[in-house]
Amino acid sequence: MKRRDIFKGAALGLAVVATPVMAQDGETKVIGVAIPSATHGFMGGLNYHAQEAIARLEETYPQLDFVLATAGDAGTMVNDIEDMVATRNIDALVVLPFESEPLTSPVQAVADAGIWVTVVDRGLSVPGIEDLYVAGDNTGFGRVAGEYFAENLTEGDNIVVLRGIPTTLDNERVDAFSAAIEGSGINVLDMQHGNWNRDDAFNVMQDYLSKYNDIDAVWASDDDMAIGVLEAIAQAGREEEMWVVGGAGMKEIIARIMEGDPQLPVNVTYPPAQIATAIELTALGMVSATPVSGRFIIGSEMITPENAESFYFPDSPF
Amino acid sequence: MTDITASEPKPRRRVNLHVLGPVLALVALIILGASLNSNFLSYGNVTNVLARSAFIGIIAVGMTFVITAGGIDLSVGSMAAFVAGVMILSLNALIPSMGIGVPLIATGMVIALATGFAAGFLNGFLISKIRIEAFIVTLGSMGIYRSLVTWLADGGTLSLNFDARSFYRPVYYDGLLGIAWPIIVFAVVAILGELAMRHTPFGRHCAALGANEQVAKYSAIKVDRLRLMTYVILGLLVGVATIMYVPRLGSASASTGVLWELEAIAAVIIGGTVLKGGFGRVWGTVIGVLILSLIDNILNLASIVSPYLNGAIQGVIVILAVVLQRESKSAD
Numbered sequence: 001m002k003r004r005d006i007f008k009g010a011a012l013g014l015a016v017v018a019t020p021v022m023a024q025d026g027e028t029k030v031i032g033v034a035i036p037s038a039t040h041g042f043m044g045g046l047n048y049h050a051q052e053a054i055a056r057l058e059e060t061y062p063q064l065d066f067v068l069a070t071a072g073d074a075g076t077m078v079n080d081i082e083d084m085v086a087t088r089n090i091d092a093l094v095v096l097p098f099e100s101e102p103l104t105s106p107v108q109a110v111a112d113a114g115i116w117v118t119v120v121d122r123g124l125s126v127p128g129i130e131d132l133y134v135a136g137d138n139t140g141f142g143r144v145a146g147e148y149f150a151e152n153l154t155e156g157d158n159i160v161v162l163r164g165i166p167t168t169l170d171n172e173r174v175d176a177f178s179a180a181i182e183g184s185g186i187n188v189l190d191m192q193h194g195n196w197n198r199d200d201a202f203n204v205m206q207d208y209l210s211k212y213n214d215i216d217a218v219w220a221s222d223d224d225m226a227i228g229v230l231e232a233i234a235q236a237g238r239e240e241e242m243w244v245v246g247g248a249g250m251k252e253i254i255a256r257i258m259e260g261d262p263q264l265p266v267n268v269t270y271p272p273a274q275i276a277t278a279i280e281l282t283a284l285g286m287v288s289a290t291p292v293s294g295r296f297i298i299g300s301e302m303i304t305p306e307n308a309e310s311f312y313f314p315d316s317p318f
Numbered sequence: 319m320t321d322i323t324a325s326e327p328k329p330r331r332r333v334n335l336h337v338l339g340p341v342l343a344l345v346a347l348i349i350l351g352a353s354l355n356s357n358f359l360s361y362g363n364v365t366n367v368l369a370r371s372a373f374i375g376i377i378a379v380g381m382t383f384v385i386t387a388g389g390i391d392l393s394v395g396s397m398a399a400f401v402a403g404v405m406i407l408s409l410n411a412l413i414p415s416m417g418i419g420v421p422l423i424a425t426g427m428v429i430a431l432a433t434g435f436a437a438g439f440l441n442g443f444l445i446s447k448i449r450i451e452a453f454i455v456t457l458g459s460m461g462i463y464r465s466l467v468t469w470l471a472d473g474g475t476l477s478l479n480f481d482a483r484s485f486y487r488p489v490y491y492d493g494l495l496g497i498a499w500p501i502i503v504f505a506v507v508a509i510l511g512e513l514a515m516r517h518t519p520f521g522r523h524c525a526a527l528g529a530n531e532q533v534a535k536y537s538a539i540k541v542d543r544l545r546l547m548t549y550v551i552l553g554l555l556v557g558v559a560t561i562m563y564v565p566r567l568g569s570a571s572a573s574t575g576v577l578w579e580l581e582a583i584a585a586v587i588i589g590g591t592v593l594k595g596g597f598g599r600v601w602g603t604v605i606g607v608l609i610l611s612l613i614d615n616i617l618n619l620a621s622i623v624s625p626y627l628n629g630a631i632q633g634v635i636v637i638l639a640v641v642l643q644r645e646s647k648s649a650d
Contacts, residue, residue: 037468038471039468039573039576041474041475041571043473044472044473044474044475045473048473048474192618199574203370203614203618207366207618210357210363210366211355211357235491316474317475318474318475
């Protein structure tokens with residue numbers, strides 16, 4: 001990431017005539033961004049969009065400076081946040097908590113120090129710490145997929161489900177999915193964890209295919225997992241029997257939906273670009289009087305061959 | 319796959335539990351699986367499980383030599399991801415000049431082996447010549463390779479060109495006489511490994527070095543070179559495993575090969591190799607790999623317990639397998 005010259009930024013900041021806003025005294029404002037590192041597709045996309053947003057905003061607002069830290073686990077993330085506060089004097093923190101519990105008190109401490117806090121995607125365990133909450137709609141993610149299954153399958157049809165890493169987020173999605181297909185007469189044959197990982201999903205799907213002779217559809221609940229699932233189905237030569245719904249809008253999958261692939265009828269969004277939304281709103285609050293506190297929930301939409309074009313980002317890693 | 323176990327030469331007069339422990343555990347698992355699901359012993363399922371095991375299995379054979387010689391390698395999972403990334407990038411880059419065909423894939427395979435060799439050599443060099451603890455060196459390189467593959471993939475996924483993939487796919491999915499290629503390669507690697515461990519000076523020297531470095535030195539064993547060799551062989555085998563892995567999903571990302579090193583080490587220990595070195599058993603390692611894969615497979619096929627507990631069951635079986643071997647040890 002290009003580190004801007006702080007003095008230059010400050011000088012430019014001084015040149016900007018202070019508009020009558022909260023604490024706009026023309027000095028450089030520092031925004032810290034703490035996110036998990038790019039360990040799978042979705043987080044890779046999230047990292048990409050975070051860097052994009054930061055580059056764009058540094059261009060737009062010379063008086064803003066950004067510190068980006070990516071962490072491989074909750075402990076490292078806490079250290080990153082402590083360092084930002086101690087050494088970089090951040091004015092605002094945008095954080096996607098690695099896990100809710102361990103990050104709650106460190107982020108609480110940041111908020112108590114008078115620093116603006118924006119929480120992304122996963123809520124903290126204690127309500128009311130953050131000034132701004134930006135998230136995808138996990139319940140909607142499961143519900144939209146479930147409704148599609150309920151509408152497009154008939155009573156007595158069999159489906160299998162691959163779940164993500166065991167987390168509250170995964171539980172929310174699966175519970176909403178189960179609620180949406182309730183009463184439709186669809187049999188859920190099995191639910192196992194594929195851990196949002198291609199290889200694990202491939203193995204689980206191979207075993208499903210050995211175990212069940214009649215599967216009509218698969219809810220893979222994530223596009224990384226969908227890739228593994230499709231491969232296992234192809235190996236068994238059962239492409240004609242079942243269709244697959246992933247989620248989160250990986251570009252390769254979207255490309256196939258655009259082509260009208262019968263195996264991949266639809267997808268459900270859960271945009272990794274939500275981090276850009278969070279950074280943009282935080283920056284807006286820092287540089288202007290625009291009120292940006294509250295909750296911003298990005299809806300989960302259904303991607304179909306008709307609208308897939310507008311969800312296709314060929315430059316993103318995801 | 320019991321033919322591999324049958325390749326054990328000169329069985330000892332005393333049949334003791336600590337040789338048979340892992341075999342018994344494997345037999346028990348097979349009986350359990352067959353009783354829970356009629357498809358368990360079907361051709362399709364057996365092929366799936368063995369082909370899946372091949373990656374960890376090929377790596378674990380190399381790990382057996384490293385551990386026998388008193389070393390450890392924590393970097394193999396990241397190394398596999400890195401080698402896969404380099405291989406995919408090279409293949410994609412070579413398509414315009416070489417076209418899609420056997421020469422392209424052969425070049426990719428050579429690149430994978432060369433990358434694995436180089437990565438193994440680097441580990442081995444730092445450990446044997448610069449004399450840094452193996453645990454520390456490979457812990458460091460584990461992070462390095464994992465970061466490098468993330469960087470190569472720009473935080474996303476490296477995907478092989480679609481047409482090249484269609485051409486390369488049979489390497490994982492097809493086989494000879496109905497036996498999938500990964501299974502054949504795994505079997506060949508395992509048999510060669512077993513022969514090397516039992517019937518060559520190299521295997522005996524590894525055990526001598528792991529048992530007592532000073533004594534090995536006085537016995538005119540070139541200790542440094544031997545230690546370097548074990549890491550180089552492991553690196554090469556990571557390359558071989560990657561050659562099998564890439565055609566499966568045609569992609570590599572930061573999540574490729576996560577925790578493979580621990581699975582490989584666990585397989586080696588279940589198989590009866592001593593963690594602190596001095597004694598290794600390649601056929602035992604093969605049994606260990608199969609035990610680990612079968613646990614996963616049976617849990618998927620049977621859904622007897624909450625999937626949250628899969629890890630716990632694996633843990634219990636790993637510890638049990640080792641405890642079974644210990645009992646007779648104390649009587650010796």
